[in-house]
Amino acid sequence: MAANVSQGGRIVIPAEIRQKMGIAIGDQVLLDWSEETRELRVFTRKQRLQHARDLVRKYARKEGSVVDELIQERRKAAADE
Template sequence: MHHIPVKLGEGGRLVIPAEIRKTLGLEIGDELLLHMENGKLVVMTRKQAIQYVQEQMSRYDVGQRVLSEELMEERRGEERDE
């Protein structure tokens, strides 16, 4: 693992070095998502975050069920009942 030191700037700003931005394909203005994991700060692109959640959810075996569709149908039923 290659560590690159950076300093926390005024207002809590963190500059991601050009080498890392290039490797990750980041452009100025890209939205990044942060979360804490085991006491560490994790920075991800939206695409990486979606992949991370999909990997976490794949641990749960729901067979042939499509939970997102079930949830949407449940919400539609609630709307009809109002």
């Protein structure tokens, strides 16, 4: 699919792609430029949030809380001072 660049550098995302991405009129999209691949990628906030969740889930523990562990470590360090 192709899109023309208009005055001010505007690009219209074709309706078919907007529908597939769940983009509505007035929505803000996020742009990511890759120097390595020289590509411009367009994301919705929802897509980026899901990507972040997937990354966290990949490294998160199955059991226990990292937050609780950090609090315990801080309390121990404070007690040792």
